[in-house]
Amino acid sequence: MAFITNEKDAGGKPVDSLVAERMGISYGELSQEKLEEYQLEAFKRTLRLAKERSDFYASLYGNTDPESLKSLKDIQALPCTAEADLAGNEWRFLCLPSSDIDRMVTVPTTGTTGKQKRISYTDDDIRKAIEFIRAGYEVMNCRPGERMLILMSGTSAGSIGDMVRKAVEPLGVSIEVFGSVTDIQGAYDKLMEMRPEIVEAIPWHAAALASYGKQFGNPEKGFIRSVNLSADVVPDSVVSRLERLWQCTVHRHYGSTEMCIFGGVECTAHEGYHLRPCDILYEIPETDGEGKGEIVITTLDRVGMPLIRYRTGDIGKFTDGDCACGGRLKRLLKVYGRKRDVLRFGQCEVYMADIADALYRCDEVTDFEIGLEDHRLSVCAKHLPGTAVDEGFVKDELMSLKGLRKAQEMGYCILELSFSESRGFASGYDLKKNVEYTK
Ligand SMILES: [Zn+2]
Numbered sequence: 423m424a425f426i427t428n429e430k431d432a433g434g435k436p437v438d439s440l441v442a443e444r445m446g447i448s449y450g451e452l453s454q455e456k457l458e459e460y461q462l463e464a465f466k467r468t469l470r471l472a473k474e475r476s477d478f479y480a481s482l483y484g485n486t487d488p489e490s491l492k493s494l495k496d497i498q499a500l501p502c503t504a505e506a507d508l509a510g511n512e513w514r515f516l517c518l519p520s521s522d523i524d525r526m527v528t529v530p531t532t533g534t535t536g537k538q539k540r541i542s543y544t545d546d547d548i549r550k551a552i553e554f555i556r557a558g559y560e561v562m563n564c565r566p567g568e569r570m571l572i573l574m575s576g577t578s579a580g581s582i583g584d585m586v587r588k589a590v591e592p593l594g595v596s597i598e599v600f601g602s603v604t605d606i607q608g609a610y611d612k613l614m615e616m617r618p619e620i621v622e623a624i625p626w627h628a629a630a631l632a633s634y635g636k637q638f639g640n641p642e643k644g645f646i647r648s649v650n651l652s653a654d655v656v657p658d659s660v661v662s663r664l665e666r667l668w669q670c671t672v673h674r675h676y677g678s679t680e681m682c683i684f685g686g687v688e689c690t691a692h693e694g695y696h697l698r699p700c701d702i703l704y705e706i707p708e709t710d711g712e713g714k715g716e717i718v719i720t721t722l723d724r725v726g727m728p729l730i731r732y733r734t735g736d737i738g739k740f741t742d743g744d745c746a747c748g749g750r751l752k753r754l755l756k757v758y759g760r761k762r763d764v765l766r767f768g769q770c771e772v773y774m775a776d777i778a779d780a781l782y783r784c785d786e787v788t789d790f791e792i793g794l795e796d797h798r799l800s801v802c803a804k805h806l807p808g809t810a811v812d813e814g815f816v817k818d819e820l821m822s823l824k825g826l827r828k829a830q831e832m833g834y835c836i837l838e839l840s841f842s843e844s845r846g847f848a849s850g851y852d853l854k855k856n857v858e859y860t861k
Contacts, residue, residue: 436560437687437696438749440553444700454742454751458494461703464722466491471517472728478507478514479730498707502718502731509537516542518726524548525580529679541679542727548580550723551682554698556589558687561696561747562648562673564620566594571618573609573627574653575601582653582683586622595620603627605846606788606806610634610642619647625660626855627847630788632667634806643669650675654854655759657779667785676757678736680729681719686754691746694753704754705731706740713739716761717754735760737773763857765794767834772825774857777801780819786811789844795860797835799826804844811841 435449442452445460466488472479473488482501491497508515509531516523523542531537564570570590576583576599583599590597598616603609603623610631613621621628628649635642646668651660652675661672676686676695681702686695697704702719709715717738721729741755759775766772774792781787781803789804801820805811817839821827829835 435748436557437554437689437698438751440557441698441700441751452750457699457751461699461722462491462494462497464700465494465497465703465720468720468722468724468728469730471725472730475517476515476728478511479728483730494703494705497703497720497731498705500731502707502733503729504733505531505539505735509539512540512542512727515727515729517728518544523726527580527679541682543580543682544724544726547682547721547724547726548585550698550701551684552585552589554701555586555684555687556593558675558684558696559590559593559595561687561689562650563690564590564593564595564648568595568619568647569616570595570597570620570622571613571616572597572599573601573603573621573623573631574599585683602849603630603847604849606630606634607845609846613642617642617645619645621646621649623649623651624653625651625656626654626789629660629663629782630806630847632664633785633788633809636667636785637809640667643667646670648673652677655757655775655778657775657782659779659782663782663785674757676736676738676754678734680732680734681721685719689745689747689749693745693747694741694755695757696745696749696753697751699751704740706738709739714758715739717757735762737761737764760854763855765799765857767797767799767825767829768832770825770829770832770834772823772829774855776823777820777826778855780823781816783819784811784816787816789847790855791858792855793858793860798838799835800838800840802840802842804842807843807845813839813841816841 438452439449442449469488473483486500524545525543526540528538528540531539572583572586574582587597600612628651648671649664650673656674664672673688677684686697688695701723703722705718706715707718714737717734717736719732719734737758739755741753744750759773763774764771777792781790786805786809787803788806791802793800803816830837
């Protein structure tokens, strides 16, 4: 097998090289400006196709002439689409007969309707996602001969496990898919048996395993080199727990089913997510004073089920300028969590991800549940049976969140903190964490 070796291994270059290749230019010619010209043309192409072939887009963008768009700024005048448009209406988004769709993924919506949404991909969409994540693993310095343990579900064709396998095997990395961490001890035993250099996991699951291993002095730190976290927001405290207890490097991924799983990867410089801008246009059309706002995506190259100005529900922030790794394109600096998981108490705002961040500063916390009923905020911190949690410390960390402290002081919110024991995560739990709202 021919391994992809060092020549392409310089920092973020593999991802940028892939972008240049897609654009049909050399790596040396690549610039943000050139990319944006490419994105505008690709957007126009997608809009033209969608208007011609999809009933939904024909009615939404009926009055828009793609040729009238002269810059990416002009795109911002077009209406956005959202999950609510999609759920139950997927066929209206299709631009190909359903016989030409190669994979359809059904996922629950983030709303409270209990509806599901179906996202369709062609083989070409899946191939492009795999190519991107392969370049991503090169950026993360995956080396020939290394082994990767995937603590996420998916062995069927087109699942995460299958896509990661197809991405990393040409790099000479072997892979085993364990599945979700329903039993922390069982997953830890697998880790110790396989001794992988790379672990791919959901942030909460990886943090729980490190917590479990702490009882034995974390011998797994002897072989784990890199941990890649995806499928949900990644709090800083989860990253620092893993870096400290496993003495490894931690990379965050950003993605969603709508993006065909992979949307961005953090390189070894850890200065934001390198994106896949030839396949997806990322916008943050409305930002607050700090530059934070909802991420809106347009698929630039999908002919089966294109998504145009689709509100992801994720709050993020861009960063301009070059990455320390040498990457020259605009990156996503941070993902703060989802819009629906921003709790508002009067004037005070608290992100679910910040609550999680505070909880995971205590090494014994392995999981959590957050519920809101009227102004009663219930936070349940979970830990392994037999481990003691410093309850005062956890409470202090929660109170260090300015929005939460203020909301309590002003009487907008009553925090009810509880603790419970847990040995694992519910089956099929590789869905994103939610705040449970009770009206
Ligand atoms: Zn970089």
